[in-house]
Amino acid sequence: MRKKKLAGIFMSFMMAAGVLAGCGGSSSTSGEKDGETIKIGANLELSGGVASYGQSIEEGIKLALEEINKEGIDGKKLELVTFDNKSDAAEATSGTTKLISQDKVAAIIGAATSTNTLAQVQIAQKNKIPLLTPTGTNPTITNKDGVLSDYVFRTCFIxxxxxxxxxxxxxxxxxxxxxxxxxxxxxxxxxxxxxxxxxxxxxxxxxxxxxxxxxxxxxxxxxxxxxxxxxxxxxxxxxxxxxxxxxxxxxxxxxxxxxxxxxxxxxxxxxxxxxxxxxxxxxxxxxxHYSSGDSDPKVQDFVKAFEAKYKGKSPDAFNALGYDSLYFLADAIKRAGSADPEKIQKALEETDGLQLVSGTMKLDKNHDPIKSAVILEYKGGKQEFNTKVDPE
Amino acid sequence: MEFLQQLVNGVSLGSIYALIALGYTMVYGIVKLINFAHGDVFMVGAFIGFYSITILDLGFFPSLLISMVVCAILGVLIERIAYKPLRNATRIAALITAIGVSLLIEYGVIYVRGAQPEAYPGDLIPATSLDFLGVKVSSQSLLILGTSVVLMILLQFIVHKTKIGKAMRAVSHDMDAARLMGINVNNTISATFAIGSALAGAAGVAFGMYYTKIEPLMGIIPGLKAFVAAVLGGIGIIPGAMVGGLLLGVIESLVSAAGFSLWRDGVAFVVLILILIFRPAGLFGKNVREKV
Structure with missing residues (x-):
């Protein structure tokens, strides 16, 4: 029994070390004060039925985090706090509560699916913390029965x-x-x-x-x-x-x-x-949302950086949207000039013409991005780029 | 033609239920315990099969054997650790323990390897569709049906014609009297669990091969359905499990065919309730009157 307990303590140390290591660079040592980093929560499906979405988004976010933290935002670095919602709506709800009340994050990215994002909307609204879903495409996430959820955003189209x-x-x-x-x-x-x-x-x-x-x-x-x-x-x-x-x-x-x-x-x-x-x-x-076969230079730069970090693995749409989500947020934090959730919300709302891997970002009045879609065809188990469709 | 196709769909679905129900019903018949962990042994069997195919690089039949052996050992372990100390306790205590064991196995597996699904490699057994008068029958579902029938006959043979089978029947009849007659009750019950769990392991590998996708919670619904099938046929009766499984599969297919696909699982449990109300001993069971 004691051995198990020790192993448990050891494991939690290892995990904490893992989170810190994920924060990029040598700067995030334990001596740093809270004021010098901006905490961003990520509430993702890292295990469970749709684990591959959450894991892919996390890979994208981590690549973006590394790039953004090279310079920081006005001298401040971003710090990522990850929560695994186990692909379960109830877990997603409690995860958001934890990220807001315990970790005091400035904004939250997640979840991958619409159902798990909908489970967090009320909590984000109540606490006035911006919630940004990379891939939750259901319209009711941002606008339910004609009422805008003003703290909720998304990186994908609907x-x-x-x-x-x-x-x-x-x-x-x-x-x-x-x-x-x-x-x-x-x-x-x-x-x-x-x-x-x-x-x-x-x-x-x-x-x-x-x-x-x-x-x-x-x-x-x-x-x-x-x-x-x-x-x-x-x-x-x-x-x-x-x-x-x-x-x-x-x-x-x-x-x-x-x-x-x-x-x-x-x-x-x-x-x-x-x-x-x-x-x-x-x-x-x-x-x-995106195809790695797209010849746009922005896309090709991302594909190169991603393959370099993840040993030749070609990025999928979830990787791209995870990556874009953090850039979307970082851009808003930069324009807000502060980590105050209400100012971030205002800046997110005003986003117009931001160049991202998955297209140019502009929000309509429902907080839904207006951007292009691609059609892919499966041939012999591989996705092939078929055509690109622009919004009307 | 469509009706025939739906019947075929039902039989191939039902033969999976039958395969799991055989083990269920056998354990119940001998120990009078509803082993809710049976569905999870089935899941473990599917994973053992998967890992021996992908990591040890074995073929279908060696993997099936390994999975059956590992599951038999697991079954005996579960019996020795969880059920044996409760052999003289109330029925309800053993039943609750069975549910506990079931949850322990499910979440134990998630703890060890995570909850993400795995896909069985598709090229193990040739999967051709045979065409009978426009009705498509997959060769794999024929194999599963054949396996269930063979295992059912084998089980009948073991229980009714062999020495260990005789011991099992004696233990099921009266445990104390059997012990007085010199039968090793503990070993007999362990053997029952070993055989029942090996069957679950075989069903797990067959399931993985046929449906491709396996995951740690995959045992719950098939386990419950197999339980319904066993009760439907008369729990404790081996041919009853076979017929109950096939019947349940056909009922589910016809419910979906009628356009009520979302009611499919609900109907399976309505069948359970109706059977328990009108024919508690099941289709093949005899009504045993209790002596006063």
Whole structure:
């Protein structure tokens, strides 16, 4: 027993050391006073069902942190306090409370999914601490029932945009008329994308021939896929997360469904290819925030820096949005000239024309960025850049 | 044609439930304990199989064997540490301990390796779709169905034709009398757990191969469904578990086919409630009248 306790203490020291080391450079030794750093919280899915999103975002944030702390913001360095919400909404809520009340952060980045971000909105609002989600695309995060959550921001575009882009791509590029939709009914994200897709697709003269639903953690989809198959769609919209999406595509191809599948950024994980397999993923598309195949010099500089830090690993959209989120925040802190949460909020709101890896940032009145989307196609288990779509 | 396809879907889903339910029902039949940790032994089996395939670089059948052996040892350990001290305690105490063991295994695995999912490599067993009159049957689901049937026959044989089986039946009938007859009760119960857990391990590897994705909490729902299947067929009766599993799979598929895919799990548990109300002994069970 005692041995275990000692091991526990040792572990917590190691972890504390890890956090400090993550803060970049030799300057963040323990002798430093609180006033000289600006604390930024990160409430991310580092373990659990969608761990790969949270981990990717964290990698992006850490690269940005290193770059920003080379010069600092007006002589002050940023310090990152990370919290693992285990891909669970209740954990995300308590994590935000902890970051605000115990760690006294100036702003919070997180979470990766819409559901886990929505779980934090009220707390950020109540404590007047800016909350910035890198990839939470559900519209209600920043604006619920017409009421703006003024302390909540995002780095990514919103669901209606992804759903609209997918619908336009389906009707104009793939020229399909009959679509089926499979929704993860336990996810706000999937429902948001599906609603936007339906509206745009029907406006383009298409028809939704079948709508089926499942809940997260299901493993057998043969029954609903058989229903889909008998309605004979020539396009299937599947706005879920990679764990179930991988299984659905694998089982659909085994049942003989050859139609193209399309989804959103929720597919974007290396695990998708492992679960579904290379061949079943052929003839599938996703909308995404960024592509490492984009020739924009800003993108290529980021890709180079990222590959240098993470041993040749090519950055995905989550890496890019994590990286952009910290730059977005750093830019606001710089313009605010202080680490006061209320001034940061004001500066974030006024962001206009900030150049980021995932596009040029400008906010509309709902705090939603207006920026471009890319469409990627899976070929032999690899994502390939298909086209770039600008907002209208 | 669509109906036939849904039946096939149901049978392939049900054969997984049946495979897990066999172990459940066997342990219950002998020890009268609902071993809620069974679903988690199934999960551990899936991971052992995964690691022996990816790290030790073994083929499907050696991995299956390793996983069965490790799970058998795990089952015996669980029995010796958690259940044996409670053998003369109330039923409810043993049941609560079983739930505790289940949570311990789930979160123990998360502590050791994290909660992220793993994907079984896809090229272990050729996965071709066979086409019967427009109905697609995957070769892997046929393999799983075949495995369940073979294991069921093997279990029946062990319980009814071998010496250890005779000892098991004697222990299940009357533990004290069995001990007086010179049967080593502790070893017999350990053997029961070893066989039951080895079956769970096999089911875990089969599940991983068929559905690809495995994660530390994957045992909960299949475990509960297998429990429903075992009760449906008559808990403690080996062919009952097989039939109960297949029936439950078909019911779930038909519920989804009717357009109520979100009600699928709910319907499975409604079946459990109905069975408990109208036929508590299950489809294959005999009503045993209690003597006054």
């Amino acid at each position: 669901d209606p945009f992804q759903g609209t882009v997918a619908a336009n791509f389906a009707s104009k590029d793939l020229k399909v008329k009959n679509a089926a939709i499979i929704i993860d009914s336990s996810s706000d994200y999937a429902k948001g994308l599906a609603a936007a897709f339906t509206e745009a697709f029907e406006a383009n003269g298409g028809k939704i021939v079948k709508e089926e639903a499942y809940v997260a953690k299901d493993t057998d989809f043969n029954a609903i896929l058989t229903n889909i198959k008998s309605s004979n769609p020539d396009f299937i919209f599947l706005p879920g997360y990679y764990e179930e999406v991988g299984l659905i595509i694998k089982q659909a191809r085994a049942l003989g469904i050859e139609a193209p599948f399309m989804g959103g950024d929720g597919w974007d994980s290396p695990k998708l290819v492992e679960i579904a397999g290379n061949d079943p993923l052929n003839n599938t598309f996703i909308t995404n």
